[in-house]
Amino acid sequence: MYAYTDFDRQFVRARAAQFRDQLERNIAGTLTDEEFRPLRLQNGWYVQRHAPMLRVAVPYGVLSAKQLRQLAKIAREFDRAESGPFEGQGGYGHFTTRQNLQYNWIPLHKSADVMDALAEVDMHGIQTSGNCIRNITSDAFAGVAPDEIVDPRPYAEVLRQWSTLHPEFAFLPRKFKIAISGAAEDRAAIAWHDIGLQLLKNEAGEVGFKVLVGGGMGRTPIIGQVINEFLPWQQILVYIEAIVRVYNRYGRRDNAYKARIKILVKAEGQAFFDDVNTEFKQILELDHGGREHLIPQAELDRVAASFVIPAGVQATAASDIFAGVQPGAYKRWLERNVHGHRVSGYRCVTLSLKRNDIAPGDATAEQMEDAAELAERFGLGELRVSHDQNLVLTWVREADLPAVFEGARAKGFATPNIGLLTDMIACPGGDFCALANARSIPVAAAITERFEDLDELYDIGDIDLHISGCINSCGHHHSGHIGILGVDKDGKEWYQISLGGSDGATLSGNAQAGRVIGPSFAADEVPDVIESVIQTYRAQRSSEAERFIDTVRRVGLEPFKAPANAVRTLTGAAQ
Secondary structure: OOOOOHHHHHHHHHHHHHHHHHHHHHHHOOOOHHHHHHHHHOOOEEEOOOOEEEEEOOHHHEEEHHHHHHHHHHHHHOOEOOOOOOOOOEOEEEEOOOOOEEEOOOOHHHHHHHHHHHHOOOOOOOOOOOOOEOOOEEOOOOOOOOOEOOOOHHHHHHHHHHHOOOHHHOOOOOOEOEEEEOEOOOOOOHHHOOEEEEEEEOOOOOEEEEEEEOOEOOOOOEOOEEEEEEEEHHHHHHHHHHHHHHHHHHOOOOOHHHOOHHHHHHHHOHHHHHHHHHHHHHHHHHHHHHHHHOOOHHHHHHHHHHHOOOOOOOOOOOOOOOOOOOOOHHHHHHHHHEEOOOOOOEEEEEEOOOOOOOOOOEEEHHHHHHHHHHHHHHOOOEEEEOOOOOEEEEEEEHHHHHHHHHHHHHHOOOOOOOOOOOOOEEOOHHHOOOOOOOOOHHHHHHHHHHOOOHHHHHHHOOOOEEEEOOOOOOOOHHHOOEEEEEEEEOOEEEEEEEEOOEOOOOOOOOOEOOEEOOOOEEHHHHHHHHHHHHHHHHHHOOOOOOOHHHHHHHHOOHHHHHHHHHHHHHHOOOO
8 A cells, every 4th residue: 555655644643633633723713613614524524413523534435454453543532422311422433435534523622633643644635525636535445456457546645635625616606526446347427426437458558537427326327428538647747637627617506406517517518528638728828738737657657666566476277266165154254255366366255244243334443443454364454345335355375364253253354245235325314413404324234134134135136225314415315226315395304216127237338327216214124125126036037146236227117116105105104
């Protein structure tokens, strides 16, 4: 992973010192709450429903075991409600779809101490909030995936350094998100971002980017459009700068719901593309042909040196990991939680954060320490945060898989449900978020309880279920094969169900938004609706091998609507 330089370290620690001064002035009354608000937001501090929420940046999802231990220490020592009806709540973190970590119970008067603790391990909350270029996200298997074309991590790190506190892009019309993938399969959902980047190689073997722009969820889900089919990698910062300059110039600032770049791209169409390309050419014409704006090979090499194969890793003859394995828990874990690797003799292992007793993506302080220990013992001290809110060990020797399974099972990370219905994405929802219309966590728990039988889950097969507590779509409900959206009706919680969404899977691109199948449902009806949808799928699929999403695309939504209406008729409560 990227090694901080002295400059990087000094910068993060100076930022923490600045925040401490700002906090002390706020507490003393010389800096008003309104004056302090943009300063705390620039460091990742929100004020939520019950307490402040801190969002910690995990650039492109890469964590060291040392950093995870520090995050556990912060959860244990600082993430506790100190008074009121929730006194004592906390002691955990929530891993998000954007590969960050959130704390929900840290008292604001302790926030500067937390910033110092983060800085000790080269972490911070910069670029996790505000109308700026947010934390860059990527493939959780970057650098080790068998289908990888180009390792995206060096480019993601260059983008991170370039965009951090970029003076021209610190106050954009709205938040701005970039995702980058370098593999044949898109595991970063690039089409759903303001800018999506796909690394490619042309026929000559040269590296470049396919650039998408204008994707996003929220009230108006839109798939990003290709604005450049192949951009030489050296020019990527120039091209992104051109895109964001045009957005900064013309993006709406009078309406927060219409301020995202997706609205501008949709409204202007080719005119937006033309303006970007004109801006791009003008930047290149500066400074002797734009050489000052390109990424030098030496700089890419410097950054890429942090992402080489770790010392001690040696390819060995690949083994049949299923040889002699009897049916049972270990075999299912191998099938679902163990993944391919670019280095022969190694595998990636997903540590599932989806089980009955925790909310999707949550990890207690003890669980973080347990995951760090597994990474130190079996994963060369490195972990990844996945888009699906799990943790991944990326350097596991095939010979160690039985021991990893036993360790993961003992610590509660071995649920063999990766890619199945209960490996769902969910935001914190109304239990914590002040913007949410409805709770996500109880709905997720009810569905998990309904589908706890592994035999049934395996029969259902691969399926993505995503839950959002409001239209802001932090749970990415639009891209779920099954999407659940919490809505507010007359002060009560209701849930819309959509089908057919997709993150996007291949270079050909098939990301799409799901469509609502009917009126909304009460919380206690949702598990019944999901069960009826699954039963319909089983009846409609052409074979046991046909995935849920393929069945939905083949037969359409109509066969699923009647079963949902039947739930509504039985309860008489849906609106």
